[in-house]
Amino acid sequence: MGLGNVLFGRKKLKKAAGDKIFALSSARVTLEVELGLKAAGKAAVLFKPMSAQEYVRAENEMQELLDVVAQEAASRVTRRGDEFGYEWLIVEDNDFEDLINTVHLVASELASHGFGEQLLAAVFRFDGGEHPLYLIYGFKRGAFWPFIPKGDKERDNANELELKAKLEKELPIEQDLSRWFALFDLPI
C-alpha cells in the first residue's frame, strides 16, 4: 500500500491476478514424471460472495455465469457453500488443459461480474502421494503454494517445502511462507 493510502487509512482490496494460473500446465510434467503425482481432474475456485444483501442479484448472476461456462467449456461445474460463508465453484474435467482453462474462465467470468476483488484462490488436486496434494493459486498474489492436509487439521510442512523447491523453476511459487494459507475440509 502506498504512503497516501497508509496516511489516510484507505485499505483497498487487491484485484485478482488470474493469468499466471496457466503456468500450471508446464509444471504438470514435473509433477507426474518426477514426483509421481497425477492430476485428479478436480479443481475449484474459491471466493467470498459480496453480501447477504446482494444475494439475490449474485444468485442470478452466478446462474448466468455457470450457463456461460457450460456453453464454452466441456467441464462440469458445480457450486457449493462452506461454513465460513465462502462459495466454491467446483470444476471437474479429466483433461488437464481443459481443467485449467475452465478454472481460468470461471475466474475471469467472476471478475467481469464484479466479483474480481472477492476472488480468493483456485485449488487443483493431485493424487499419488500418501496424502492428496493441493496446489493453491492465490488470486491476490498471482502465485501458487502446495497444501498437503493430513489427519485432523494438520498439514505436511516437510513435503510442502520439498515441493516448493522442486516446482520453483516452473511455477510462480509464493515466497512468503506466512501467506501459504490452508484450506482444510475442501470439497474436492
Next chain:
Amino acid sequence: MASTPASRISLMERKAYGRDFGLSLRMGMTMFVLGLVYVAFFIALVQFTGVGIFGIVLIIGILSFVQFFTSDKIALLASGAKVVEREQAPELHDMVERLAAMADLPKPRVAVIPTDVPNAFATGRSQKKSVVAVTEGLWNRLEPQEVEGVIAHELTHIANRDVMVMTIASFFAMVAAMLARFGLYGGMFGGGRDRSGGTPVWLIMFVVSIVTYVISYVLMMMLSRYREYAADRGAALITGTPEYLMSALQKIASRISQIPQRDLREVAGMNAFFIVPTNVKRGFAELFMTHPPLEKRLARLAAISREMGRPVEP
C-alpha cells in the same frame, strides 16, 4: 435479472465504494493541524530554551522507538493475551488466514485473551510483526460471521499501519507532556532564570507545553476515531458483509455495558487498542475518546451497506 447494459453499469459502479473522500479529508486536516501545532511547538522550544532541550527530545525519541518496537509484546502482556498455535485454535486460524489472504496481508500471529468480555485488538510495528488477539468471549458469544467482521476490522488496522501512524502522531505530545513536568520541577527547584527580567523561561515552557499537549491530545484522539471509521470501512470491504460487523459491534457494546465495572478494570488500560472500548462517554467527553460512539459507527456502516447494494435497517 437479465444481463442488460444497465445492470452491467451498476456492476462497474459497485467497485467504487472503497473510498470515503470526506473521511480522507477530515483525516488529512487533522494531521495537517497536528503538524502545525508540532512545528509551532518546535519553534517555541528552540526559541526559548536553546540546544539543551534536544537531550530531552532525543530521550523521548528513544523511548517512543522502543515502545514502537515492543508494541506487540506490551499489548499482549497488558491484556494477558496468549499467542495460540494452529493446533490450539484451528478454526480461528482458518478464519484469520482466509481474511488475511483476502486483505493481501501476511498471516499475523493469533492470540486469545482468557476473558468472557467479547473484544479484540491488533498491534505490532509492521505487517509482518503483527498480532491479532480476540477474547474467548468474542469467539464463544458471537456468530462466526460476526467474528469475521471483527477480525477484518483488526486486519485493516494492520494494513493501514495504525500503530506506526499513531506512534508518530503522538511523539511531540509526549515531548510536551515531559517538558510540562520538567518545567514544573524546574520552577519548584528554582532552576529557571529570568531573561531580561521578564517571565521566567520555565513558566513559558510550562504553559507552551501544556497548551501543546492538550491541543495535540484532542487532535490525536480525533485521528484515532477517524482511523476506527477507516477500519470499519476496510472490514466491510474485506468481508463484503458490513451488517455482520454492525451486529458484532452491538453485541460487544451491550456485553460491555452489562458487565460490572469491577471486571472492566482488568482491561481498562487497553482501551485504545480494543475494537470497542470499555469506557464509553458522550457529549464533551467524546472529544477525548479513542473510538467514535457506537451509533455513529453503525450509521457509517449502514451507509457503506447501502453503497454496496441493499439498504439495511439502522
